[in-house]
Amino acid sequence: MTMNRPVPLSTATLADLPQDILRPGYDRARLTPGIVHIGLGNFHRAHQAWYTHRLMQQGLAQDWAILGAGVRPYDAGMRDRLLAQDCLTTLIDLSPKGRSAEVTGAMIDYLPIAEGNAPLIAAMADPAIRIVALTVTEGGYFIDASGGFDATHPDIAHDVAHPGSPRTAFGAMVAALRLRRAAGQGPFTGLSCDNLRGNGAILRQVVTGLARLTDPDLADWIDANGAFPNSMVDCIVPATGPAELALAREIGIADAAPVTHENFRQWVIEDAFCAGRPDWDRVGATFTPDVHDYEMMKIRILNAGHQVLANAGELLSVPTIADCMAHPAIAALFRKVQSREILPHVHAVPGMTPTAYLDLIETRFANPAIRDTTRRVAFDGSSRHPGFVLPILRDGLAAGTPVDGLALVEALWARMCAGTREDGSLIEANDPDWSRLAEIASAARARPMAWLExxxxxxxxxxxxxxxxAFDHWLGMLWRAGTAATLAAYTQAD
Incomplete structure (x- = not known):
């Protein structure tokens, strides 16, 4: 499957790719857009875009092509890379049994990145666009400590003051919906694809909440006529770096933005769309009236499980999640916290018990072909711990079930934010709020309650x-005895 000279990826060179690489079998020139996707990173291209591509391979969804979009200046780099290769993406499936590659073509353009987001607003105002989907990370939804809409954030204040030239994706959505309403058109469906419980409800909250600050009638119209289905998305997709670029070249493709991913995907979607949808269920997605138990299982076992592993891995200089699963002390921490403190608060879903899902997650995490770094997984703990770990902790406190392992997970995060590993090496800034977290973590060494305050x-x-x-006990032990001894104290206790 190797070539001496990789083929530069483009529409014109698809026929020149190695024969064992799958490629679009549909005429991309005949596709028309139906989806705008904001936040077009690796996950979207390995997941939602792949489902749409697979429909197109069956001759379906030809009017559901994707327009990529971003609202931050750094999105321009990805736009340039993808436009240079006609918005094609190489997906490299890293199964433990071997790798395979596929070029996908469901995305047909990437909107210009512009201050004020005029190109994005114009695209979303087009009635041909029936879904606006987002992957903007768990921390991107302006949620306050109570779970409500944070109307005080400076970016939201900007959008309220300048509704025609907003800064945020949500401000752009409101501006486009305002234009659609004025033109007598219906709204689009807003589809969050981020790892948030009730992500559709949260998206509705921020869009209608922002609209209400400038135009209450518009907010009521969106709330009454729009749709924001909840969804659960799942596929482990590492970041792209030099190794991934080299891997694409090794298989014969010069792709400036290839995506590696595990050999697993799941997408569970509430079937509540206001302007139609692709038949994603034909290619493996699940439509259901109730996503809650699916998302609870995934977010609590997989996403919270990632946090159980990543901070311990960072402190012990273990580079990847697969390496963490091969590390006896970290793997023992993972299994004990999951079995004693997480699984009791997860319900079965059709065809899958919590225990069976945990077994599946352990197998997926242990895949050595997936170089998913502990640094990537530990990033933005200030969003991920409140979103993934603390709801389980609160349920455990309410139910009277054990929480000492989850307290240790929080202590590991606090210790990691102090910025040094056990071997003395520095941990580079790894959270949007890193400076503040590092200062508090330093203070918590002498007074652990500073962290919980x-x-x-x-x-x-x-x-x-x-x-x-329990937190006070574990953080004190981490500083006195070290990470390895603290993990042993927890995992070896009855």
Whole structure:
């Protein structure tokens, strides 16, 4: 499957690719757009775009092509790379049994990145666009400590003051919906594809909440006529770096933005769309009236499980999630926290028990072909811990089930944010709020409660002795005895 000279990826060179690489069998020139996707990173291209591409391979969804979009200046680099190769993407499937590659073509353009987002607003105002989907990360939805819409954020204040030239994706959505309403058109469906419980409800909250600050009638119209289905998305997709670029070249493609991914995908979507949808269920997606139990299983076992592993891995200089699963102490931490403290708060879904899902996750995490770094997984803990870990902790406190392992997970995060590993090496900034976290983590070495007094993250948990005392114990031990000894103390206790 190797070539001496990789083929530069473009529409014109598809026929020149190695024969064992799958490629679009449809005429991309005949595709018309139906979806705008904001936040076009690796995950979208390995997941939602792949499902749409697979429909197109069957001769379906030809009017559901994707327009990529971004709202930040750094999105321009990805736009340039993808436009240079006609918005084609090489997906490299890294199964433990071997790798395979496929070029996908469901995306046909990437909108210009512009201050004020005029090109994005114009595209979303086009009635041909029936879905606006987003992957903007868990921390991108302007959620305050109570779970409500944070109307005080400076970016939201900007959009309120300048509704015609907004800064955020949500401000652009509101501006486009305003134009559609004025033109007598219906709204599009807003489809969040981020790892948030009730992501559709959260998207509705931020879009209608922002609209209400400038135009209450528009907010009511969106709320009554729009649709924001909840969804659960799942596929492990590492970041692209030199190794991934080299791998694409090794298989015969010069792709400036290839994507590697595991040999697993899942997409569960609430069937509540206001302007039609592709038949993604024909290619493996699940439509259901209730996504809650699916997302609970995935977010609690996989996403919270990632946080169990990543901070311990960072402290012990373990580079990848697969390496963490091969590390006896970290793997023992993972299994004990999952079995004792997470699984009791997860319900079965059709065809899958929590225990069976945990077994599946352990197999997926242990795949050595997936170079998913602990640094990537530990990134933005200030969003991921409140979103993934703390809801389980609160359920455990309410139910009277053990929480000492989850307290240790929080202590590991606090210790990691102090910025040094056990071997003395520095941990580079790894959170949008890193400077503040590092300062508090340093103070928490002498007074652990300083960490729990972050009300925006922990709320009232500092006042709950069963958690606060356990956290105090574990953080003190991490500093006194080190990470390895602390993990052993937890995993070897009855």
């Amino acid at each position: 972050q009300g925006a993250i922990y709320g009232d948990l500092a006042a709950v002795p069963r958690f606060a005392d």
